[in-house]
Amino acid sequence: MSSKAILFDGTQCIGCRSCEDACCKKWGLEYDEAVASDERLSERKLTTVVTRGEHYARRLCRHCADPACVSVCPVGAFTKTDLGPVVYDEGRCMGCRYCMLACPFQVPAYEWSKALPRVRKCDMCAERLRAGLPTACSEACPTGATVSGDREKLIEEARRRLAENPKAYDGRIYGLSEVGGTSVLMLSAEPLAHFGFPANLPQEPLPPLTGRVLSFVPDVVGVGAVLLGGIYWITHRREEVAAAERGAGARRENHE
Amino acid sequence: MSRALRLPRLTFWRATFLLLVGAALYATYLRFFHGLGASTHLTDQFPWGLWIGFDVLCGVGLAAGGFTLAATVHIFNLKRYEPIVRPAILTAFLGYVLVVAALLFDLGRPYRIWHPLVMWNPHSVMFEVGWCVTLYTTVLSLEFAPVVFEKLRWRLPLRLLKVVMIPLVIAGVLLSTLHQSSLGSLYLIVPHKLHPLWYTPLLPIFFFFSAVMVGLAMTIFESWHSSKAFGRHIELPLLRRLARVLAVLLAAFLAMRFLDLARRGALHHLAGPGSEKYFFLLETALFAAPMLLLFQSRVRASPRALYFSAVLAIFGFVTNRLNVSVTGMEAASGAHYVPKWTEVVVTLAIVALGFAVFYVAARYLPVFESEESVHEAVGAAAEGERIVLRGA
Incomplete structure (x- = not known):
């Protein structure tokens, strides 16, 4: 009909x-x-x-x-x-x-x-x-x-x-x-x-006014997760490297 | 002589609290036995009032310190902020629980609050907010759980939580980003109803940005209060740094607001008819004042001035959200909304409950536990930087 x-x-x-x-x-x-x-x-x-x-x-x-x-x-x-x-x-x-x-x-x-x-x-x-x-x-x-x-x-x-x-x-x-x-x-x-x-x-x-914004949700989740994970990795890696270098330095000094 | 059974001393604040609780109980009775018509001034023309405008829109924003600080410490690895993470997460967790409590008052059929979880409409911003708030409240309870487990000395769940903490924090930041901005998106569907001083396609960005801003202000606010309540050291060096960030964010927010108004050609509304412009100016003043104050190192050095500036910023935020949800919606609705006493009393009681539960939790759980350990470790060297607030 x-x-x-x-x-x-x-x-x-x-x-x-x-x-x-x-x-x-x-x-x-x-x-x-x-x-x-x-x-x-x-x-x-x-x-x-x-x-x-x-x-x-x-x-x-x-x-x-x-x-x-x-x-x-x-x-x-x-x-x-x-x-x-x-x-x-x-x-x-x-x-x-x-x-x-x-x-x-x-x-x-x-x-x-x-x-x-x-x-x-x-x-x-x-x-x-x-x-x-x-x-x-x-x-x-x-x-x-x-x-x-x-x-x-x-x-x-x-x-x-x-x-x-x-x-x-x-x-x-x-x-x-x-x-x-x-x-x-x-x-x-x-x-x-x-x-x-x-x-x-x-x-x-009117619905596209909110629909457009909602369409960003998957991107925010995907990109955001990678970005935050990356930042976490970098900031903590830097610390690990520094700690390792300190350790190596200390060992070298002990040798000498 | 044996100690006689003594009632707690009835101070002014305790009496006020009791009166408020009594009035709120009566308001609750009115709400659930006589309906929304008997307990609110809401109408068909004005369906969202104080309970949505303040309890939900402001409540969620005021709890934003949780995800901001969790990200700062756990993701960005800025360890110096560690001592204020737990109180911020406690504030956030309580904030979300209270938002849900307020929602139970506002929903016409509160026992169906779970419906969005099973009856999906992915086109709805409200649906997205419902899911995010549900998930994030769960995340917050897990982020706060270690505090409880430490108190109970439950080692295994503590170790398990430690393993999943980073993914949890990341999920919390993502969920917060989504729903903090989506609260602004709720109003994108009413370009014909919301006054042009507040309606902008940037609403989601402004809501997210202002939430981060007020999250920092709330952290300063609660640090000051807990230092007074528990006679603790106030983390002044930390708060000073936060305050500087807050000042920059406030400046950026105001700049974005005015650039957006100019770009949309809406600045002329500041000279036009209607009372909206006064509310806009009030909001702007309440953002600009703490910004100007906090840019001065003299202000940042004084706990009292810091606290005062944070309170101004919080008022600015609340005014902004109420302007979006009430002031800006009135003209098009043709109705004038002033909340009924029952709405005000329930809202005040919920805020008071938040303070009370925070106090009890902070008193009996290791929320400020890091205080002692940090204090011992840092020792006398940092003593000069810390300012002791006793009683005051």
Whole structure:
């Protein structure tokens, strides 16, 4: 199956929060007024609508093509699946929260109130996608602002909308190339930075930043061991030679 | 008259220690029964706080004297530093044990701390750090073991350890080089979050370099304290040499820092908005002051001034690491983090525990054992160079 994606078009969103409701139902989370009014991702909701005047955006895991969370997790609790979703295995997680630090979109949330906490984040309804179903949020969306489908087709669709109605959008397809591309694509009437999204993200994936350094590890070990062993040999050999010479000198003197 | 059972005298410091332990026990209860939310000010926006920023990032660095001095004496064969190797290794060993203890507080599920050893992700810096710290703590326990075996007069294990000591020391230096630098690499993945005054591709090199630096400062620090606590001679000629090396390293570190800022075009942030620049200046001042002090032979000749300079350098180091982990991360996170009292109390208790265990170990084990033998051998000739610190 080809890679899947979610396309969110902010110009079609009416801020009804049906996506939040559907998402909470899927995860078995209670959804009420208090949860609805907090426009931050948390252990209580894994997606949220962000309001700015008349405009709306959505926060949810972007399911990066080369995700920072997958690369930083010391126990491999995150996996980028072939279908697109980045999924989390709570059975491996030891709770170091490096994924939360590393995520460029500040997505993973933690169960701070629990004695045995887990990381919580959108999994793009990986099971539903595998069964050929749309994600819960796109199914619940009454206006078609959120849709799911093949990534390539959704990119085409996004391009078509930008071309047909250029004045309605800020002209960008978010997720096309940020941090190397993501499986969540977004269209917006105004820059997402206005909604509090990071504006300074590189267009290249983040994992190579640490990967390059880690690739030096075998060299450091190999070269370092030889170097230190060599220094040890030289510094101690010098001593042995000096001792031997002293001994030889003393013997010679005794002879004479 | 038979001696009456007497409680230890309750001095100011002992009372403080007891209060701290009591508060820390309550904080521990909060942490493990009510979760991280009840015991920290951490949030989804700010997931790493004091326990990582100080206890782990500083703790590991402050313990760097162990591998630095082990390499100096055993690899580079600079025998004159022998008397301060054991205390440095003890500091390092305690440091790593306490780092692991702090990690048990910080991890959401501490009982899974062993997971990285069996669930591998070689792409993760944290995975590498986990392995290195595990292996190096083992190496340190073996490097310190002779001290215990000598006390117990176990000859065979002593002889066995002697055979493997050089490979062990080499392994220790390599492991330290890797994970001391990797603590800096942890932050390479957040170019968009860490303030440009601290984010640089050189983070791993800076972390390694500053660890070596603070390792030397800690050696001076602990020599002064143990000479006071046990009424020992202070190894002034040795410390003077270390101090000179420290001054050079501090100068090199500051030069590299500013050259890097200039090369990245980040110097303008020193005039820009935000409070980060003040923290940067504080850090720089705390590095520059001991550097300027230690370049003067007058300062190096006085144990008290040496100690004071070392403390400044240690504060500079701690400020630098907290700037990377807290100050520099705040703006992008949109959250303001101030540690909760529980975080502070647990951290202070861990530091206090370190001091207490060091004291007990140094008192009952032959940590400064070489002191007498060296003293006898060197005899009166060196007496002039040694300065006796009594009580003070």
